[in-house]
Every structure is written in structure tokens, then in C-alpha cells.
Amino acid sequence: MKLIKSPFKSYKGIILEPQIRDFFTGRIWIRTNTPFPQEKIETNLKFFKITPGITTKRGLLNRKIYRCNRCHNEKQQEFVRYDCARCNQTCIYCRHCINMGRVTSCTDLITWNGPKPKFSRNHILDWDGTFTDSQSKASKELTESIRRKNKHLVHAVCGAGKTEILFPAVLTALKEGLRVCIATPRTDVVLELFPRFQKVFPKTIIHALYGNAPTQTGLAQLVIATTHQLYRFENAFDVVIVDEADAFPYTYDPALQKAVLKVKxxxxxxxxVTATPSHQILSKVKQEQWGYSFIPKRYHGHPLPVPIFQSLWSYDKQILKGKIPSKLSKWTETRLKNKEPFLIFFPTIKLMEIAIPLFQQINENILSVHAEDPDRKEKVLKLRNEDIPGLLTTTILERGITIKNVQVAVVGAESKIFTSSALIQISGRVGRNVNFPKGEIIFYHHGISTEMDEARTEIIRLNKEGFGGKTT
Ligand SMILES: [Zn+2]
Ligand SMILES: [Zn+2]
Structure with missing residues (x-):
């Protein structure tokens, strides 16, 4: 009789199941809420370290200070007392990371403590593109910083080809058997990056993690995740790259910044990596002597489109009355006539939803999209495939998306939500394709804001830097 070799290795008398090891390596998870049957977790408990969900220490005047051990939140106002049905006592839970399952004081968090898996060194980069001089320089500088374990900022204008700049650095790390994370505050950016990395790293197991992402199996050596998903990792990565590091909510949420530190x-x-580094990031780079690469020019060598300011007085009142302001409807009709895909940004979902039926009277195929829209992926795809002529959108599409020959208008550009970096990013959607390097970006406003001015001044400055106004 032939002996069949068990696929499972025995470890300290217990059978080790690779899929459990691979899933939990580098993760921190609620013991009773994993993707595995509970009995599997319990029989493998020897391999896990257990940490309480919430720890308490004593502060000033003997006051209790709580800390969530999953998201590392320490904002006391985000801890809530409640009558817990599970332990029949008054429990504390963390409101900060609640949408990933409630972590309470009676929750056990588990981390993998068993034998470590080995990461592959067998990776290839299947990419035949070429770099511009400044891309090539930045890419080498980044790879060198990662090799030396230095911090690094890649400051690249919108359309500089910053994703490609990451390829050699990621390849170098993977070939050393290291585990790499690319994190970004925006789900749309994860959705855009994932297929691109899958295509050029065909031998690498890559997972894309975001809210409601499909289950993915295997030991992922490259993880592309929203910064929120990082709450579920700990001490996991040898290299962490944060793309669009200046985007909301990362910049405004210290817990997300801490999450980046805890997963590495x-x-x-x-x-x-960002097109619009905040003053805060730039001063850190100086103080802490980070590596720094600057790419002031787009990969195709054409300048960034400069926004045009146009007044659109009381646009909100007109839309509320059921009328698209005439400048805006003319602009839309021109796009339709020229068959140019377009994006129209709105300051609020509310105003956009009042406007969408009005736009659909011009063309019934115009759609709208916002953060909670379950079809947002499909709608962007439809615009890219030219199945629909245009999309009305909130700031969720301010970055991460590339649509050939897209023309862009911002309605209510003076609104608070349109910060200078948001406006720079929105402008950066235009003219990205080498065959359509120009395009229109219009800021329709009810009075010019400082942020609008700042955005335009910065774009003009970058164009000067990129075209020999100054040498870097
Ligand atoms: Zn938490
Ligand atoms: Zn409880």
C-alpha cells in the first residue's frame, strides 16, 4: 500500500493547517469572528497569542484610560460603555474601528504565534515600459532608500507615472523574500492599483483589501489595502508604501497614521507617495532627513492643465429651482457634441442628487456617483469604456482615476470641501493620456476662494519647475 503524505505538518503534536497560518500571519483578528469555523480556531489556539481587545491603565487622578489593541485608538471620547450581552456585564467598546466588528473589553484578539511561513523570492516584473529621466531617478532613489531602510517621500505631479516608479522598488523587496504593503486612504486607488500590479507581477500572490472585498486565499506577499484595513494587521510588513498619503481621511486621522506604524x-x-504633500509632511522630510524625490513633469512631457475660473453666481439656487446654470449646461452640451467624456464635481451629494435629473434631460445616460454608491466601480468603468458620456461626482473621484480625454468641471469650487490639494488632484485628472495631453478644467464658482488661488498658483509653479523655470 502506498503511503499518502499528509499535506499538513505536525507541530508540537498539533496538525498545522497552512491556510490558517497563511491567513493569520501578520494579522490581528477577533477570536470569535474569523473566516474559519470556530472549532478550527479553538483546536489551533496553541499557535496564537491572545490579547484583550481593550486595555485599561490609570492616568491622572486615578482616572481610567482605555486603549483599543486593534486600532490603537486612545481617544477617550471614542470609548463607549454598554450593557454587554456576551459577558452580562458593563463593557467598554471602541467606536473608532466599530465598522470592522466590535472590539470590547471582553473581546479576545488573536495574533499568529506559530511557525512562520517562508515568503517566496521568485518574482518577476513583467513590464516593458520605459521611464523618463526624472522617473528613472526617482525610482532609483526610492529603491535605494528602501534597501537602506530609510524613510522616503516621492513627490510626483498628477500624471507623472508614480505607480510605475514603485515597480522596481517593490520587485527588489519581493526578491529578498520581504513582505510589502501598499496602503492608500482611498478604495478607488486600491481598485486601480490592484489589476496593474497583478499584471506586472504575475508570480506574486497579491491581495487587495478594502471594505467588502471578496475573500482571497494564499499567503499574500504584496498587500494593497486601504489604510482602514491596516487595523487588522500588526508587525506584518518589511516595507510599507503609502500612496496618496495626503488624502482624506489619512491626514486628519492620527489613528490611521498610527496604524501604518503598527503594521510595519x-x-x-x-x-x-503623493502629488500634493502637506506642509506637515514636507517639514518632517526635512527634519528627519528622509530620502526625497521630486518629479515636476508628467511622463508624456506636457504641462499640467491650468484651471480656468468662471463665475457661476448662485448656482445652488438655480439648481434648486430646477435649472442648470446656462454656462454649465452649454459646457456639458459642448462635451456631448465633441464626444468628450466628462466629470462634473459637486460639493455635496444633496446638490448633486437634485442636479442629476436635470442633466439627464440633456442626456439620459449621464450618471452620478458618490462614496456610498454600491455601483461606483461599474459606473467609472462605464465612463472609461465610453458607455456613458459623463459622470457627476463628489470628491471621491478626485484622485486615482485615469480616463482618456476626460474634461472636468468643478461646480462650487469655492466650497470648503475643495481644498487646494483636492483641486490640484481634480485638475490632475485632465490630460493624462499621451494622445490627449490637453483638456479643460474649469472651476465654476460663487466667488474665488484662497484655496482656488493656491491650487492654480501651485500648478503654474510646478509647470515652471518642470519646464526649466528652475532647476532642481
Ligand atoms: Zn479600535
Ligand atoms: Zn462584554
Missing amino acids: KQHAPIAL
């Missing part, structure tokens, strides 16, 4: 191993380098 102690000496692992962090690289930030």
Missing part, C-alpha cells in the same frame, strides 16, 4: 516591523522603512 520595527525597522521597516516607510515611503510616502
